[in-house]
Amino acid sequence: PPATNTDTTDRNQQLFDRAKRVIPGGVNSPVRAFKAVGGTPRFVQRAQGAYFWDANGKRHIDYIGSWGPMILGHGHPAVLEAVQKAALDGFSFGAPTEREVELAEAILERVPSMDMVRLVSSGTEAGMSAIRLARGATGRSKILKFEGCYHGHADALLVKAGSGLATFGNPTSAGVPPEVVQHTLVLEYNNILQLEEAFSLHGKELACLMIEPIAGNMNFVRASVPFMKRCRELCTQYGALFVFDEVMTGLRVAFGSAQSVYARSIPGFEPDMTVLGKVIGGGMPLAAFGGKRAVMEQLAPLGPVYQAGTLSGNPVATACGLATLKEIGKPGFYEDLGRKTQLLISGLQAEADKAGVDFCGDSEGGMFGFFLFKELPQNYAKVMTTDNARFNTLFHGLLDRGVYIAPALYEAGFMSAAHTDVDIAETVAAASEVFKLLSK
Numbered sequence: 001p002p003a004t005n006t007d008t009t010d011r012n013q014q015l016f017d018r019a020k021r022v023i024p025g026g027v028n029s030p031v032r033a034f035k036a037v038g039g040t041p042r043f044v045q046r047a048q049g050a051y052f053w054d055a056n057g058k059r060h061i062d063y064i065g066s067w068g069p070m071i072l073g074h075g076h077p078a079v080l081e082a083v084q085k086a087a088l089d090g091f092s093f094g095a096p097t098e099r100e101v102e103l104a105e106a107i108l109e110r111v112p113s114m115d116m117v118r119l120v121s122s123g124t125e126a127g128m129s130a131i132r133l134a135r136g137a138t139g140r141s142k143i144l145k146f147e148g149c150y151h152g153h154a155d156a157l158l159v160k161a162g163s164g165l166a167t168f169g170n171p172t173s174a175g176v177p178p179e180v181v182q183h184t185l186v187l188e189y190n191n192i193l194q195l196e197e198a199f200s201l202h203g204k205e206l207a208c209l210m211i212e213p214i215a216g217n218m219n220f221v222r223a224s225v226p227f228m229k230r231c232r233e234l235c236t237q238y239g240a241l242f243v244f245d246e247v248m249t250g251l252r253v254a255f256g257s258a259q260s261v262y263a264r265s266i267p268g269f270e271p272d273m274t275v276l277g278k279v280i281g282g283g284m285p286l287a288a289f290g291g292k293r294a295v296m297e298q299l300a301p302l303g304p305v306y307q308a309g310t311l312s313g314n315p316v317a318t319a320c321g322l323a324t325l326k327e328i329g330k331p332g333f334y335e336d337l338g339r340k341t342q343l344l345i346s347g348l349q350a351e352a353d354k355a356g357v358d359f360c361g362d363s364e365g366g367m368f369g370f371f372l373f374k375e376l377p378q379n380y381a382k383v384m385t386t387d388n389a390r391f392n393t394l395f396h397g398l399l400d401r402g403v404y405i406a407p408a409l410y411e412a413g414f415m416s417a418a419h420t421d422v423d424i425a426e427t428v429a430a431a432s433e434v435f436k437l438l439s440k
Ligand code: PMP
Pocket: 067, 122, 123, 124, 125, 127, 150, 151, 152, 153, 212, 216, 217, 245, 246, 247, 248, 277, 278, 287
């Protein structure tokens, strides 16, 4: 596709041009700019159910759903009603409300590894706060993360692997001084040997190990069960806190989140802390972090670890989150969501196979990913060997046909309760045409 569109009737392009004059890159979060895939970002005019309409009035089947939060689809009537009612009672008070207590209780009921939870406004804030708390609670400075896992844009987490295991990371963003990431160790995902070596070198100085249990920021890559088990064992052995970043997977892949999926294979499995976002806010700015009581009681005002927020526990956001949690807690919700996600992935697989295109996909609950590979990749380096040009053909082919997937090959996809089997069949039919282009 052309990098710039000269069509003067294209409202998306007009808005993009206007946006670029006043907002860096025309967007308020980089991946929205279509930089990797080229072409014009779609400016959303409105959305309903499984669809959004862009500024040209064109309908798209939405498999991004605000990058995860819209698990019920757009404009669910019960959620809309709750939000409207809450707004009438006031937007923000900076004082506690009953609804915050209700939401905290509802979250703890779904993720019982947490005894207490604190509400914040974004996943970045939750991840950053969880790390400060882990450091404060353990009295240790070093943290461990994995390549390809994204935990928000806090300085200490914008880091890539150094040249060796004994060396710590390098910043991935300008504006992050090397000293700020000098305590962050970055390892390869699913690499048990490297993990063991890192713990034997640094385990006693580690405050925490943070992981995306099913990594949605390198498309869709699961931590293998043996790898997860080893992470848990080593954290326990060395006294590091095991932090699950479930901003994306939380209440999305299962009622009990990804930790409940691992507990099926590893009896008694639990992380020490959990970071949540996206679904718990149902599309409003809301996120959370929580864990065991003894750790959470280190937070201000009880303990010495400072953390705060003007809009934390916002009454309209908590109303949206609570209404969303109520809907997704209904019997059969995850079964139906998971069935549809599998229907999509198996449909795409069948069409790719027919066209002779290398393809593989995976899903859990309402989250999925697919690759133009024969086999599922196990780490970031492998994901990034994807042929960009082929992915871009797939992306634009689908977009032209009214199917909206992430405009970057390293992002996951999201199903909602509003998607119907007909939407999925339409998606598979569109993909079938695009696979034919890819097989030539
Ligand atoms: N952690 C994970 C796993 C995420 O996917 C994201 C965002 N995609 C974040 C943290 C950061 O959340 P936010 O964008 O709300 O700051």
